[in-house]
Amino acid sequence: MNDNAPTSYDIVPYVNRSFPQSNPNKLWVVARLFGLNAPHPSQRRVLELGCGRGGNIVPMAFNMPRGEFAGIDLSAVQVAEARKMADKLGLSNLRLEQKDLMDLDAGFGQFDYIIAHGVFSWAPAMPGNGENGPASIEQTVSRELDSTLATFARSSLPVD
Numbered sequence: 001m002n003d004n005a006p007t008s009y010d011i012v013p014y015v016n017r018s019f020p021q022s023n024p025n026k027l028w029v030v031a032r033l034f035g036l037n038a039p040h041p042s043q044r045r046v047l048e049l050g051c052g053r054g055g056n057i058v059p060m061a062f063n064m065p066r067g068e069f070a071g072i073d074l075s076a077v078q079v080a081e082a083r084k085m086a087d088k089l090g091l092s093n094l095r096l097e098q099k100d101l102m103d104l105d106a107g108f109g110q111f112d113y114i115i116a117h118g119v120f121s122w123a124p125a126m127p128g129n130g131e132n133g134p135a136s137i138e139q140t141v142s143r144e145l146d147s148t149l150a151t152f153a154r155s156s157l158p159v160d
Ligand SMILES: C[S@@+](CC[C@H](N)C(=O)[O-])C[C@H]1O[C@@H](n2cnc3c(N)ncnc32)[C@H](O)[C@@H]1O
Pocket: 007, 009, 014, 015, 017, 049, 050, 051, 052, 053, 072, 073, 074, 075, 078, 099, 100, 101, 102, 116, 117, 118, 119, 122, 123, 124
């Protein structure tokens, strides 16, 4: 995808809010309760795919100063807004980049926690893969990144 082309979210930015259920502290507790040996998040690396205007990743980085945080989003306008908020808070543990999640590879970094909230349905299909976004995000995360724990949230239509 051409990362420089304006997206619909550049024209109409999305609501800016946080999702407590995606907080690595909560994920860590849930993982431990299910018997997974997840690393304690306070000093860990956290990536948010489709971070929008930063309403979720910025407060997390603020609250966990010894963690390393990264957020990417395709929308340059939204990433600029997230950066403005991070700069105001003087955050040095948060990297924000305008980037297509489909272009992520191991060179971008390794992460212990990966958050994808509300971005499933927006991801394009992988080349050569007849599947839609959800499958392509799962493939991107599991193939390209050495993740320990990933959380996905998506909206879906009610089923009968
Ligand atoms: C519905 S909004 C959700 C934003 C936020 N995560 C939330 O849950 O409120 C979808 C977001 O995904 C971003 N997005 C869509 N396709 C993307 C892609 N291929 N790579 C990175 N971000 C993408 C959009 O720019 C937008 O900010």
